[in-house]
Amino acid sequence: MCTCHTYFNSKVVSFEISPTAGVLEFHQKLPLYKPTRLVGAPEAAKRLGVRHVWVKDESSRFELPAYKILGASWATYRELETCFGPFHPWSNLDELKVQLKDTDITLVAATDGNHGRAVARMAKWLGLKSRIFVPDDMVEARREAIKDEGAQVEIVHGTYDDAVAKSAHISGDKYLVISDTAWEGYERVPTWIVEGYGTIFTEVDEQLRTLGMEQPHVVAVQMGVGSLAASVIRHYRSSNHTTRILGVEPTRAACVLRSLEADELKEVPGPHISIMAGLNCGKPSPLAWPFLRNGLSGSVAIDDSFAEKAMCLLAQDEIISGESGAAGLAGLLALFSERTDADKASQIFGIDQNSSILIISTEGATDPQSYIRIVDSASKTC
Known part of the structure; x- marks a missing residue:
């Protein structure tokens, strides 16, 4: 059956x-x-x-x-360019990183594992900080892998959707939310993820x-x-x-x-x-x-x-x-x-x-x- x-x-x-x-x-x-x-x-x-x-x-x-890094990297780059660009032409990430050296930004994401690690990796590549919300049932190996990228990991007592809701309420000039799901008023970044x-x-x-x-x-x-x-x-x-x-x-x-x-x-x-x-x-x-x-x-x-x-x-x-x-x-x-x-x-x-x-x-x-x-x-x- x-x-x-x-x-x-x-x-x-x-x-x-x-x-x-x-x-x-x-x-x-x-x-x-x-x-x-x-x-x-x-x-x-x-x-x-x-x-x-x-x-x-x-x-x-x-x-x-x-x-996941394919969507996270493209969306992060496009959102950074929208908020802080236009960037001068660059051929590698070190050249882009120089243009962001005075930018005090934390990348924020919710994840059940791979997307959050990808956002954290992009932050590390660019010399930025990252803050990743995870559901409380995430296995330790995936949680530690995100921490190893240099991210601040915050455990949300609930499901992945609860973690998304938590990340959606982060606001302020020093935060960029890089989410692979959309909600009302938030569609630009998920479009770039796709x-x-x-x-x-x-x-x-x-x-x-x-x-x-x-x-x-x-x-x-x-x-x-x-x-x-x-x-x-x-x-x-x-x-x-x-x-x-x-x-x-x-x-x-x-x-x-x-x-x-x-x-x-x-x-x-x-x-x-x-x-x-x-x-x-x-x-x-x-x-x-x-x-x-x-x-x-x-x-x-x-x-x-x-x-x-x-x-x-x-x-x-x-x-x-x-x-x-x-x-x-x-x-x-x-x-x-x-x-x-x-x-x-x-x-x-x-x-x-x-x-x-x-x-x-x-x-x-x-x-x-x-x-x-x-x-x-x-x-x-x-």
Whole structure:
């Protein structure tokens, strides 16, 4: 029996969106830039019965274990430029840092792990301070990783959404809030976050071209507040793409799926308990919502067992993917685990033995002890 909840969207449209200029060029100026690898996952492809499963492995982006630095860095730069620019031309961060040397600013963010660490890293690179709000159930390894970036970490007694609310009330000339979710009156920075993630798909396009491979027929993407999914939709649901997109989220934090069913933004009250900590969000970003509502071909809410199986299956393909990182594959495993949903999904997504699927492994083993325990345990059943 499939322990998942599905929604198939009959209102999918294409979007007329021009790529944002300068994003890739900005990332190329950051320390140690190189494209993350795009690798085939033959074991996963065999399990799903498709020709190719491509995995964009974000486990080492600028030597951080997740993709979040792409959005955090671009949004931080654009917000700093808006508030303190225009900057003189620069070719590396040291030259930009000199222009900010008299700026007494603290970057503020709420996080369930990776976004906060990325904001803290950007602050460290630029010689700024950072203050990161985290929910009280965050595992120690992720909390310590943020502290190691030089951030002041403040524990909020509640959920990720409570941490967001706390950060939203920080005000004053000495603070810049760098949030990947939007609220009323706060949309500029989350827009830049979504733009920043676009570098992932620019790289994928070039990597597939180099391999002589076609564009993916389906992309499975993690939800959370929906910022990464919005970036996927902006890229793959443009007028020259017909790629289908599947959204994936934990059963107890299925705010996007509930919103799709209601055709309006819905909140899922906490606690949001799942090993997919990066996806434990109770409210979609209002900024991402129009893309999610009209760009997702379907959505699936899954329990943790599928994430564990996906982590194990990716490990067989020599890909280290954490609990949230493996969620895209987990959603596909869940979707095709029950015949009724599988038949409908195959029809809607056009998946068959000739299909090519893209998964974004958004993080590596950000909680190493948990990763070893899960993969060792799941290896008996995956």
